Amino acid sequence: MTTRRTPLPGVGIQYDFSTxxxxxxxxxxxxxxxxxxxxxSADDPDACLLSVPLVPEEATALAHLLDQAPIDAVRTDGIDLVTEHIPVGVRSPYVGRALGDTGARTRTGASIVAVLRRTGAHPSPGPGFRLATGDTLVAVGTREGVDTLAEIIAGG
Known part of the structure; x- marks a missing residue:
């Protein structure tokens, strides 16, 4: 399954996938x-059959139903932080490279707090941790910082 990420200027981000x-x-x-x-519609990918609005709490509840152990958004006094799962795709310029090469925290202010791999989770990976195709980065930061990090990892 491939997820397509499309920035929507002034709105947010759209994620699309086909089952x-x-x-x-x-x-x-x-x-x-x-x-x-x-x-x-399967016949017309531009024809939206149904759109369901979800407030953050509903999105979290849905995530809990779909994934037994999703990571929730973190809210602190006056500062909203988000937690996102960022896939490392085959076209990422960081496949096979050290996590430190991304410059994630310096460039975006977002932190990569774990890397999920088919073989298991790697919490608090160091800068020498090598990324592989299919990894999922667990990032925490502001919405803007995490979105920028996702673009960097995708090669944008």
Whole structure:
């Protein structure tokens, strides 16, 4: 399954994927934290059949139903932090390179707090940790910082 990430200037980010059965699903993450889950026609990928708005709490509840151990957003006094899972795809310029090469914290202010790999989780990876295709980075930071980090990892 490939997830396509599309920046929506002034709105947020849209994530699209197609299921193995051919269904097109989209999640739009607004800059203010709102999320919309969209379902599209298999015959016309631009025809949205249903859009379901989700407030952050509903999105978290749905994530708990889909994944037994999702990571929740972190909220602190006056500062909203988000936690995102960022995939390392085959086209990432960081495949096979050390995590420190990303310059994540310096460039974005976001921190990579774990790397999820098929063989298991690697919490608090050091700068020498080598990334592989299929890894998922668990990043914490501001919405802007985490989105910028996702673009960097994707090679954008």
């Amino acid at each position: 193995e059965s051919g269904h097109h699903v989209s999640v739009v993450v607004h800059n203010d934290g709102r999320r919309f889950l969209g379902f599209y």
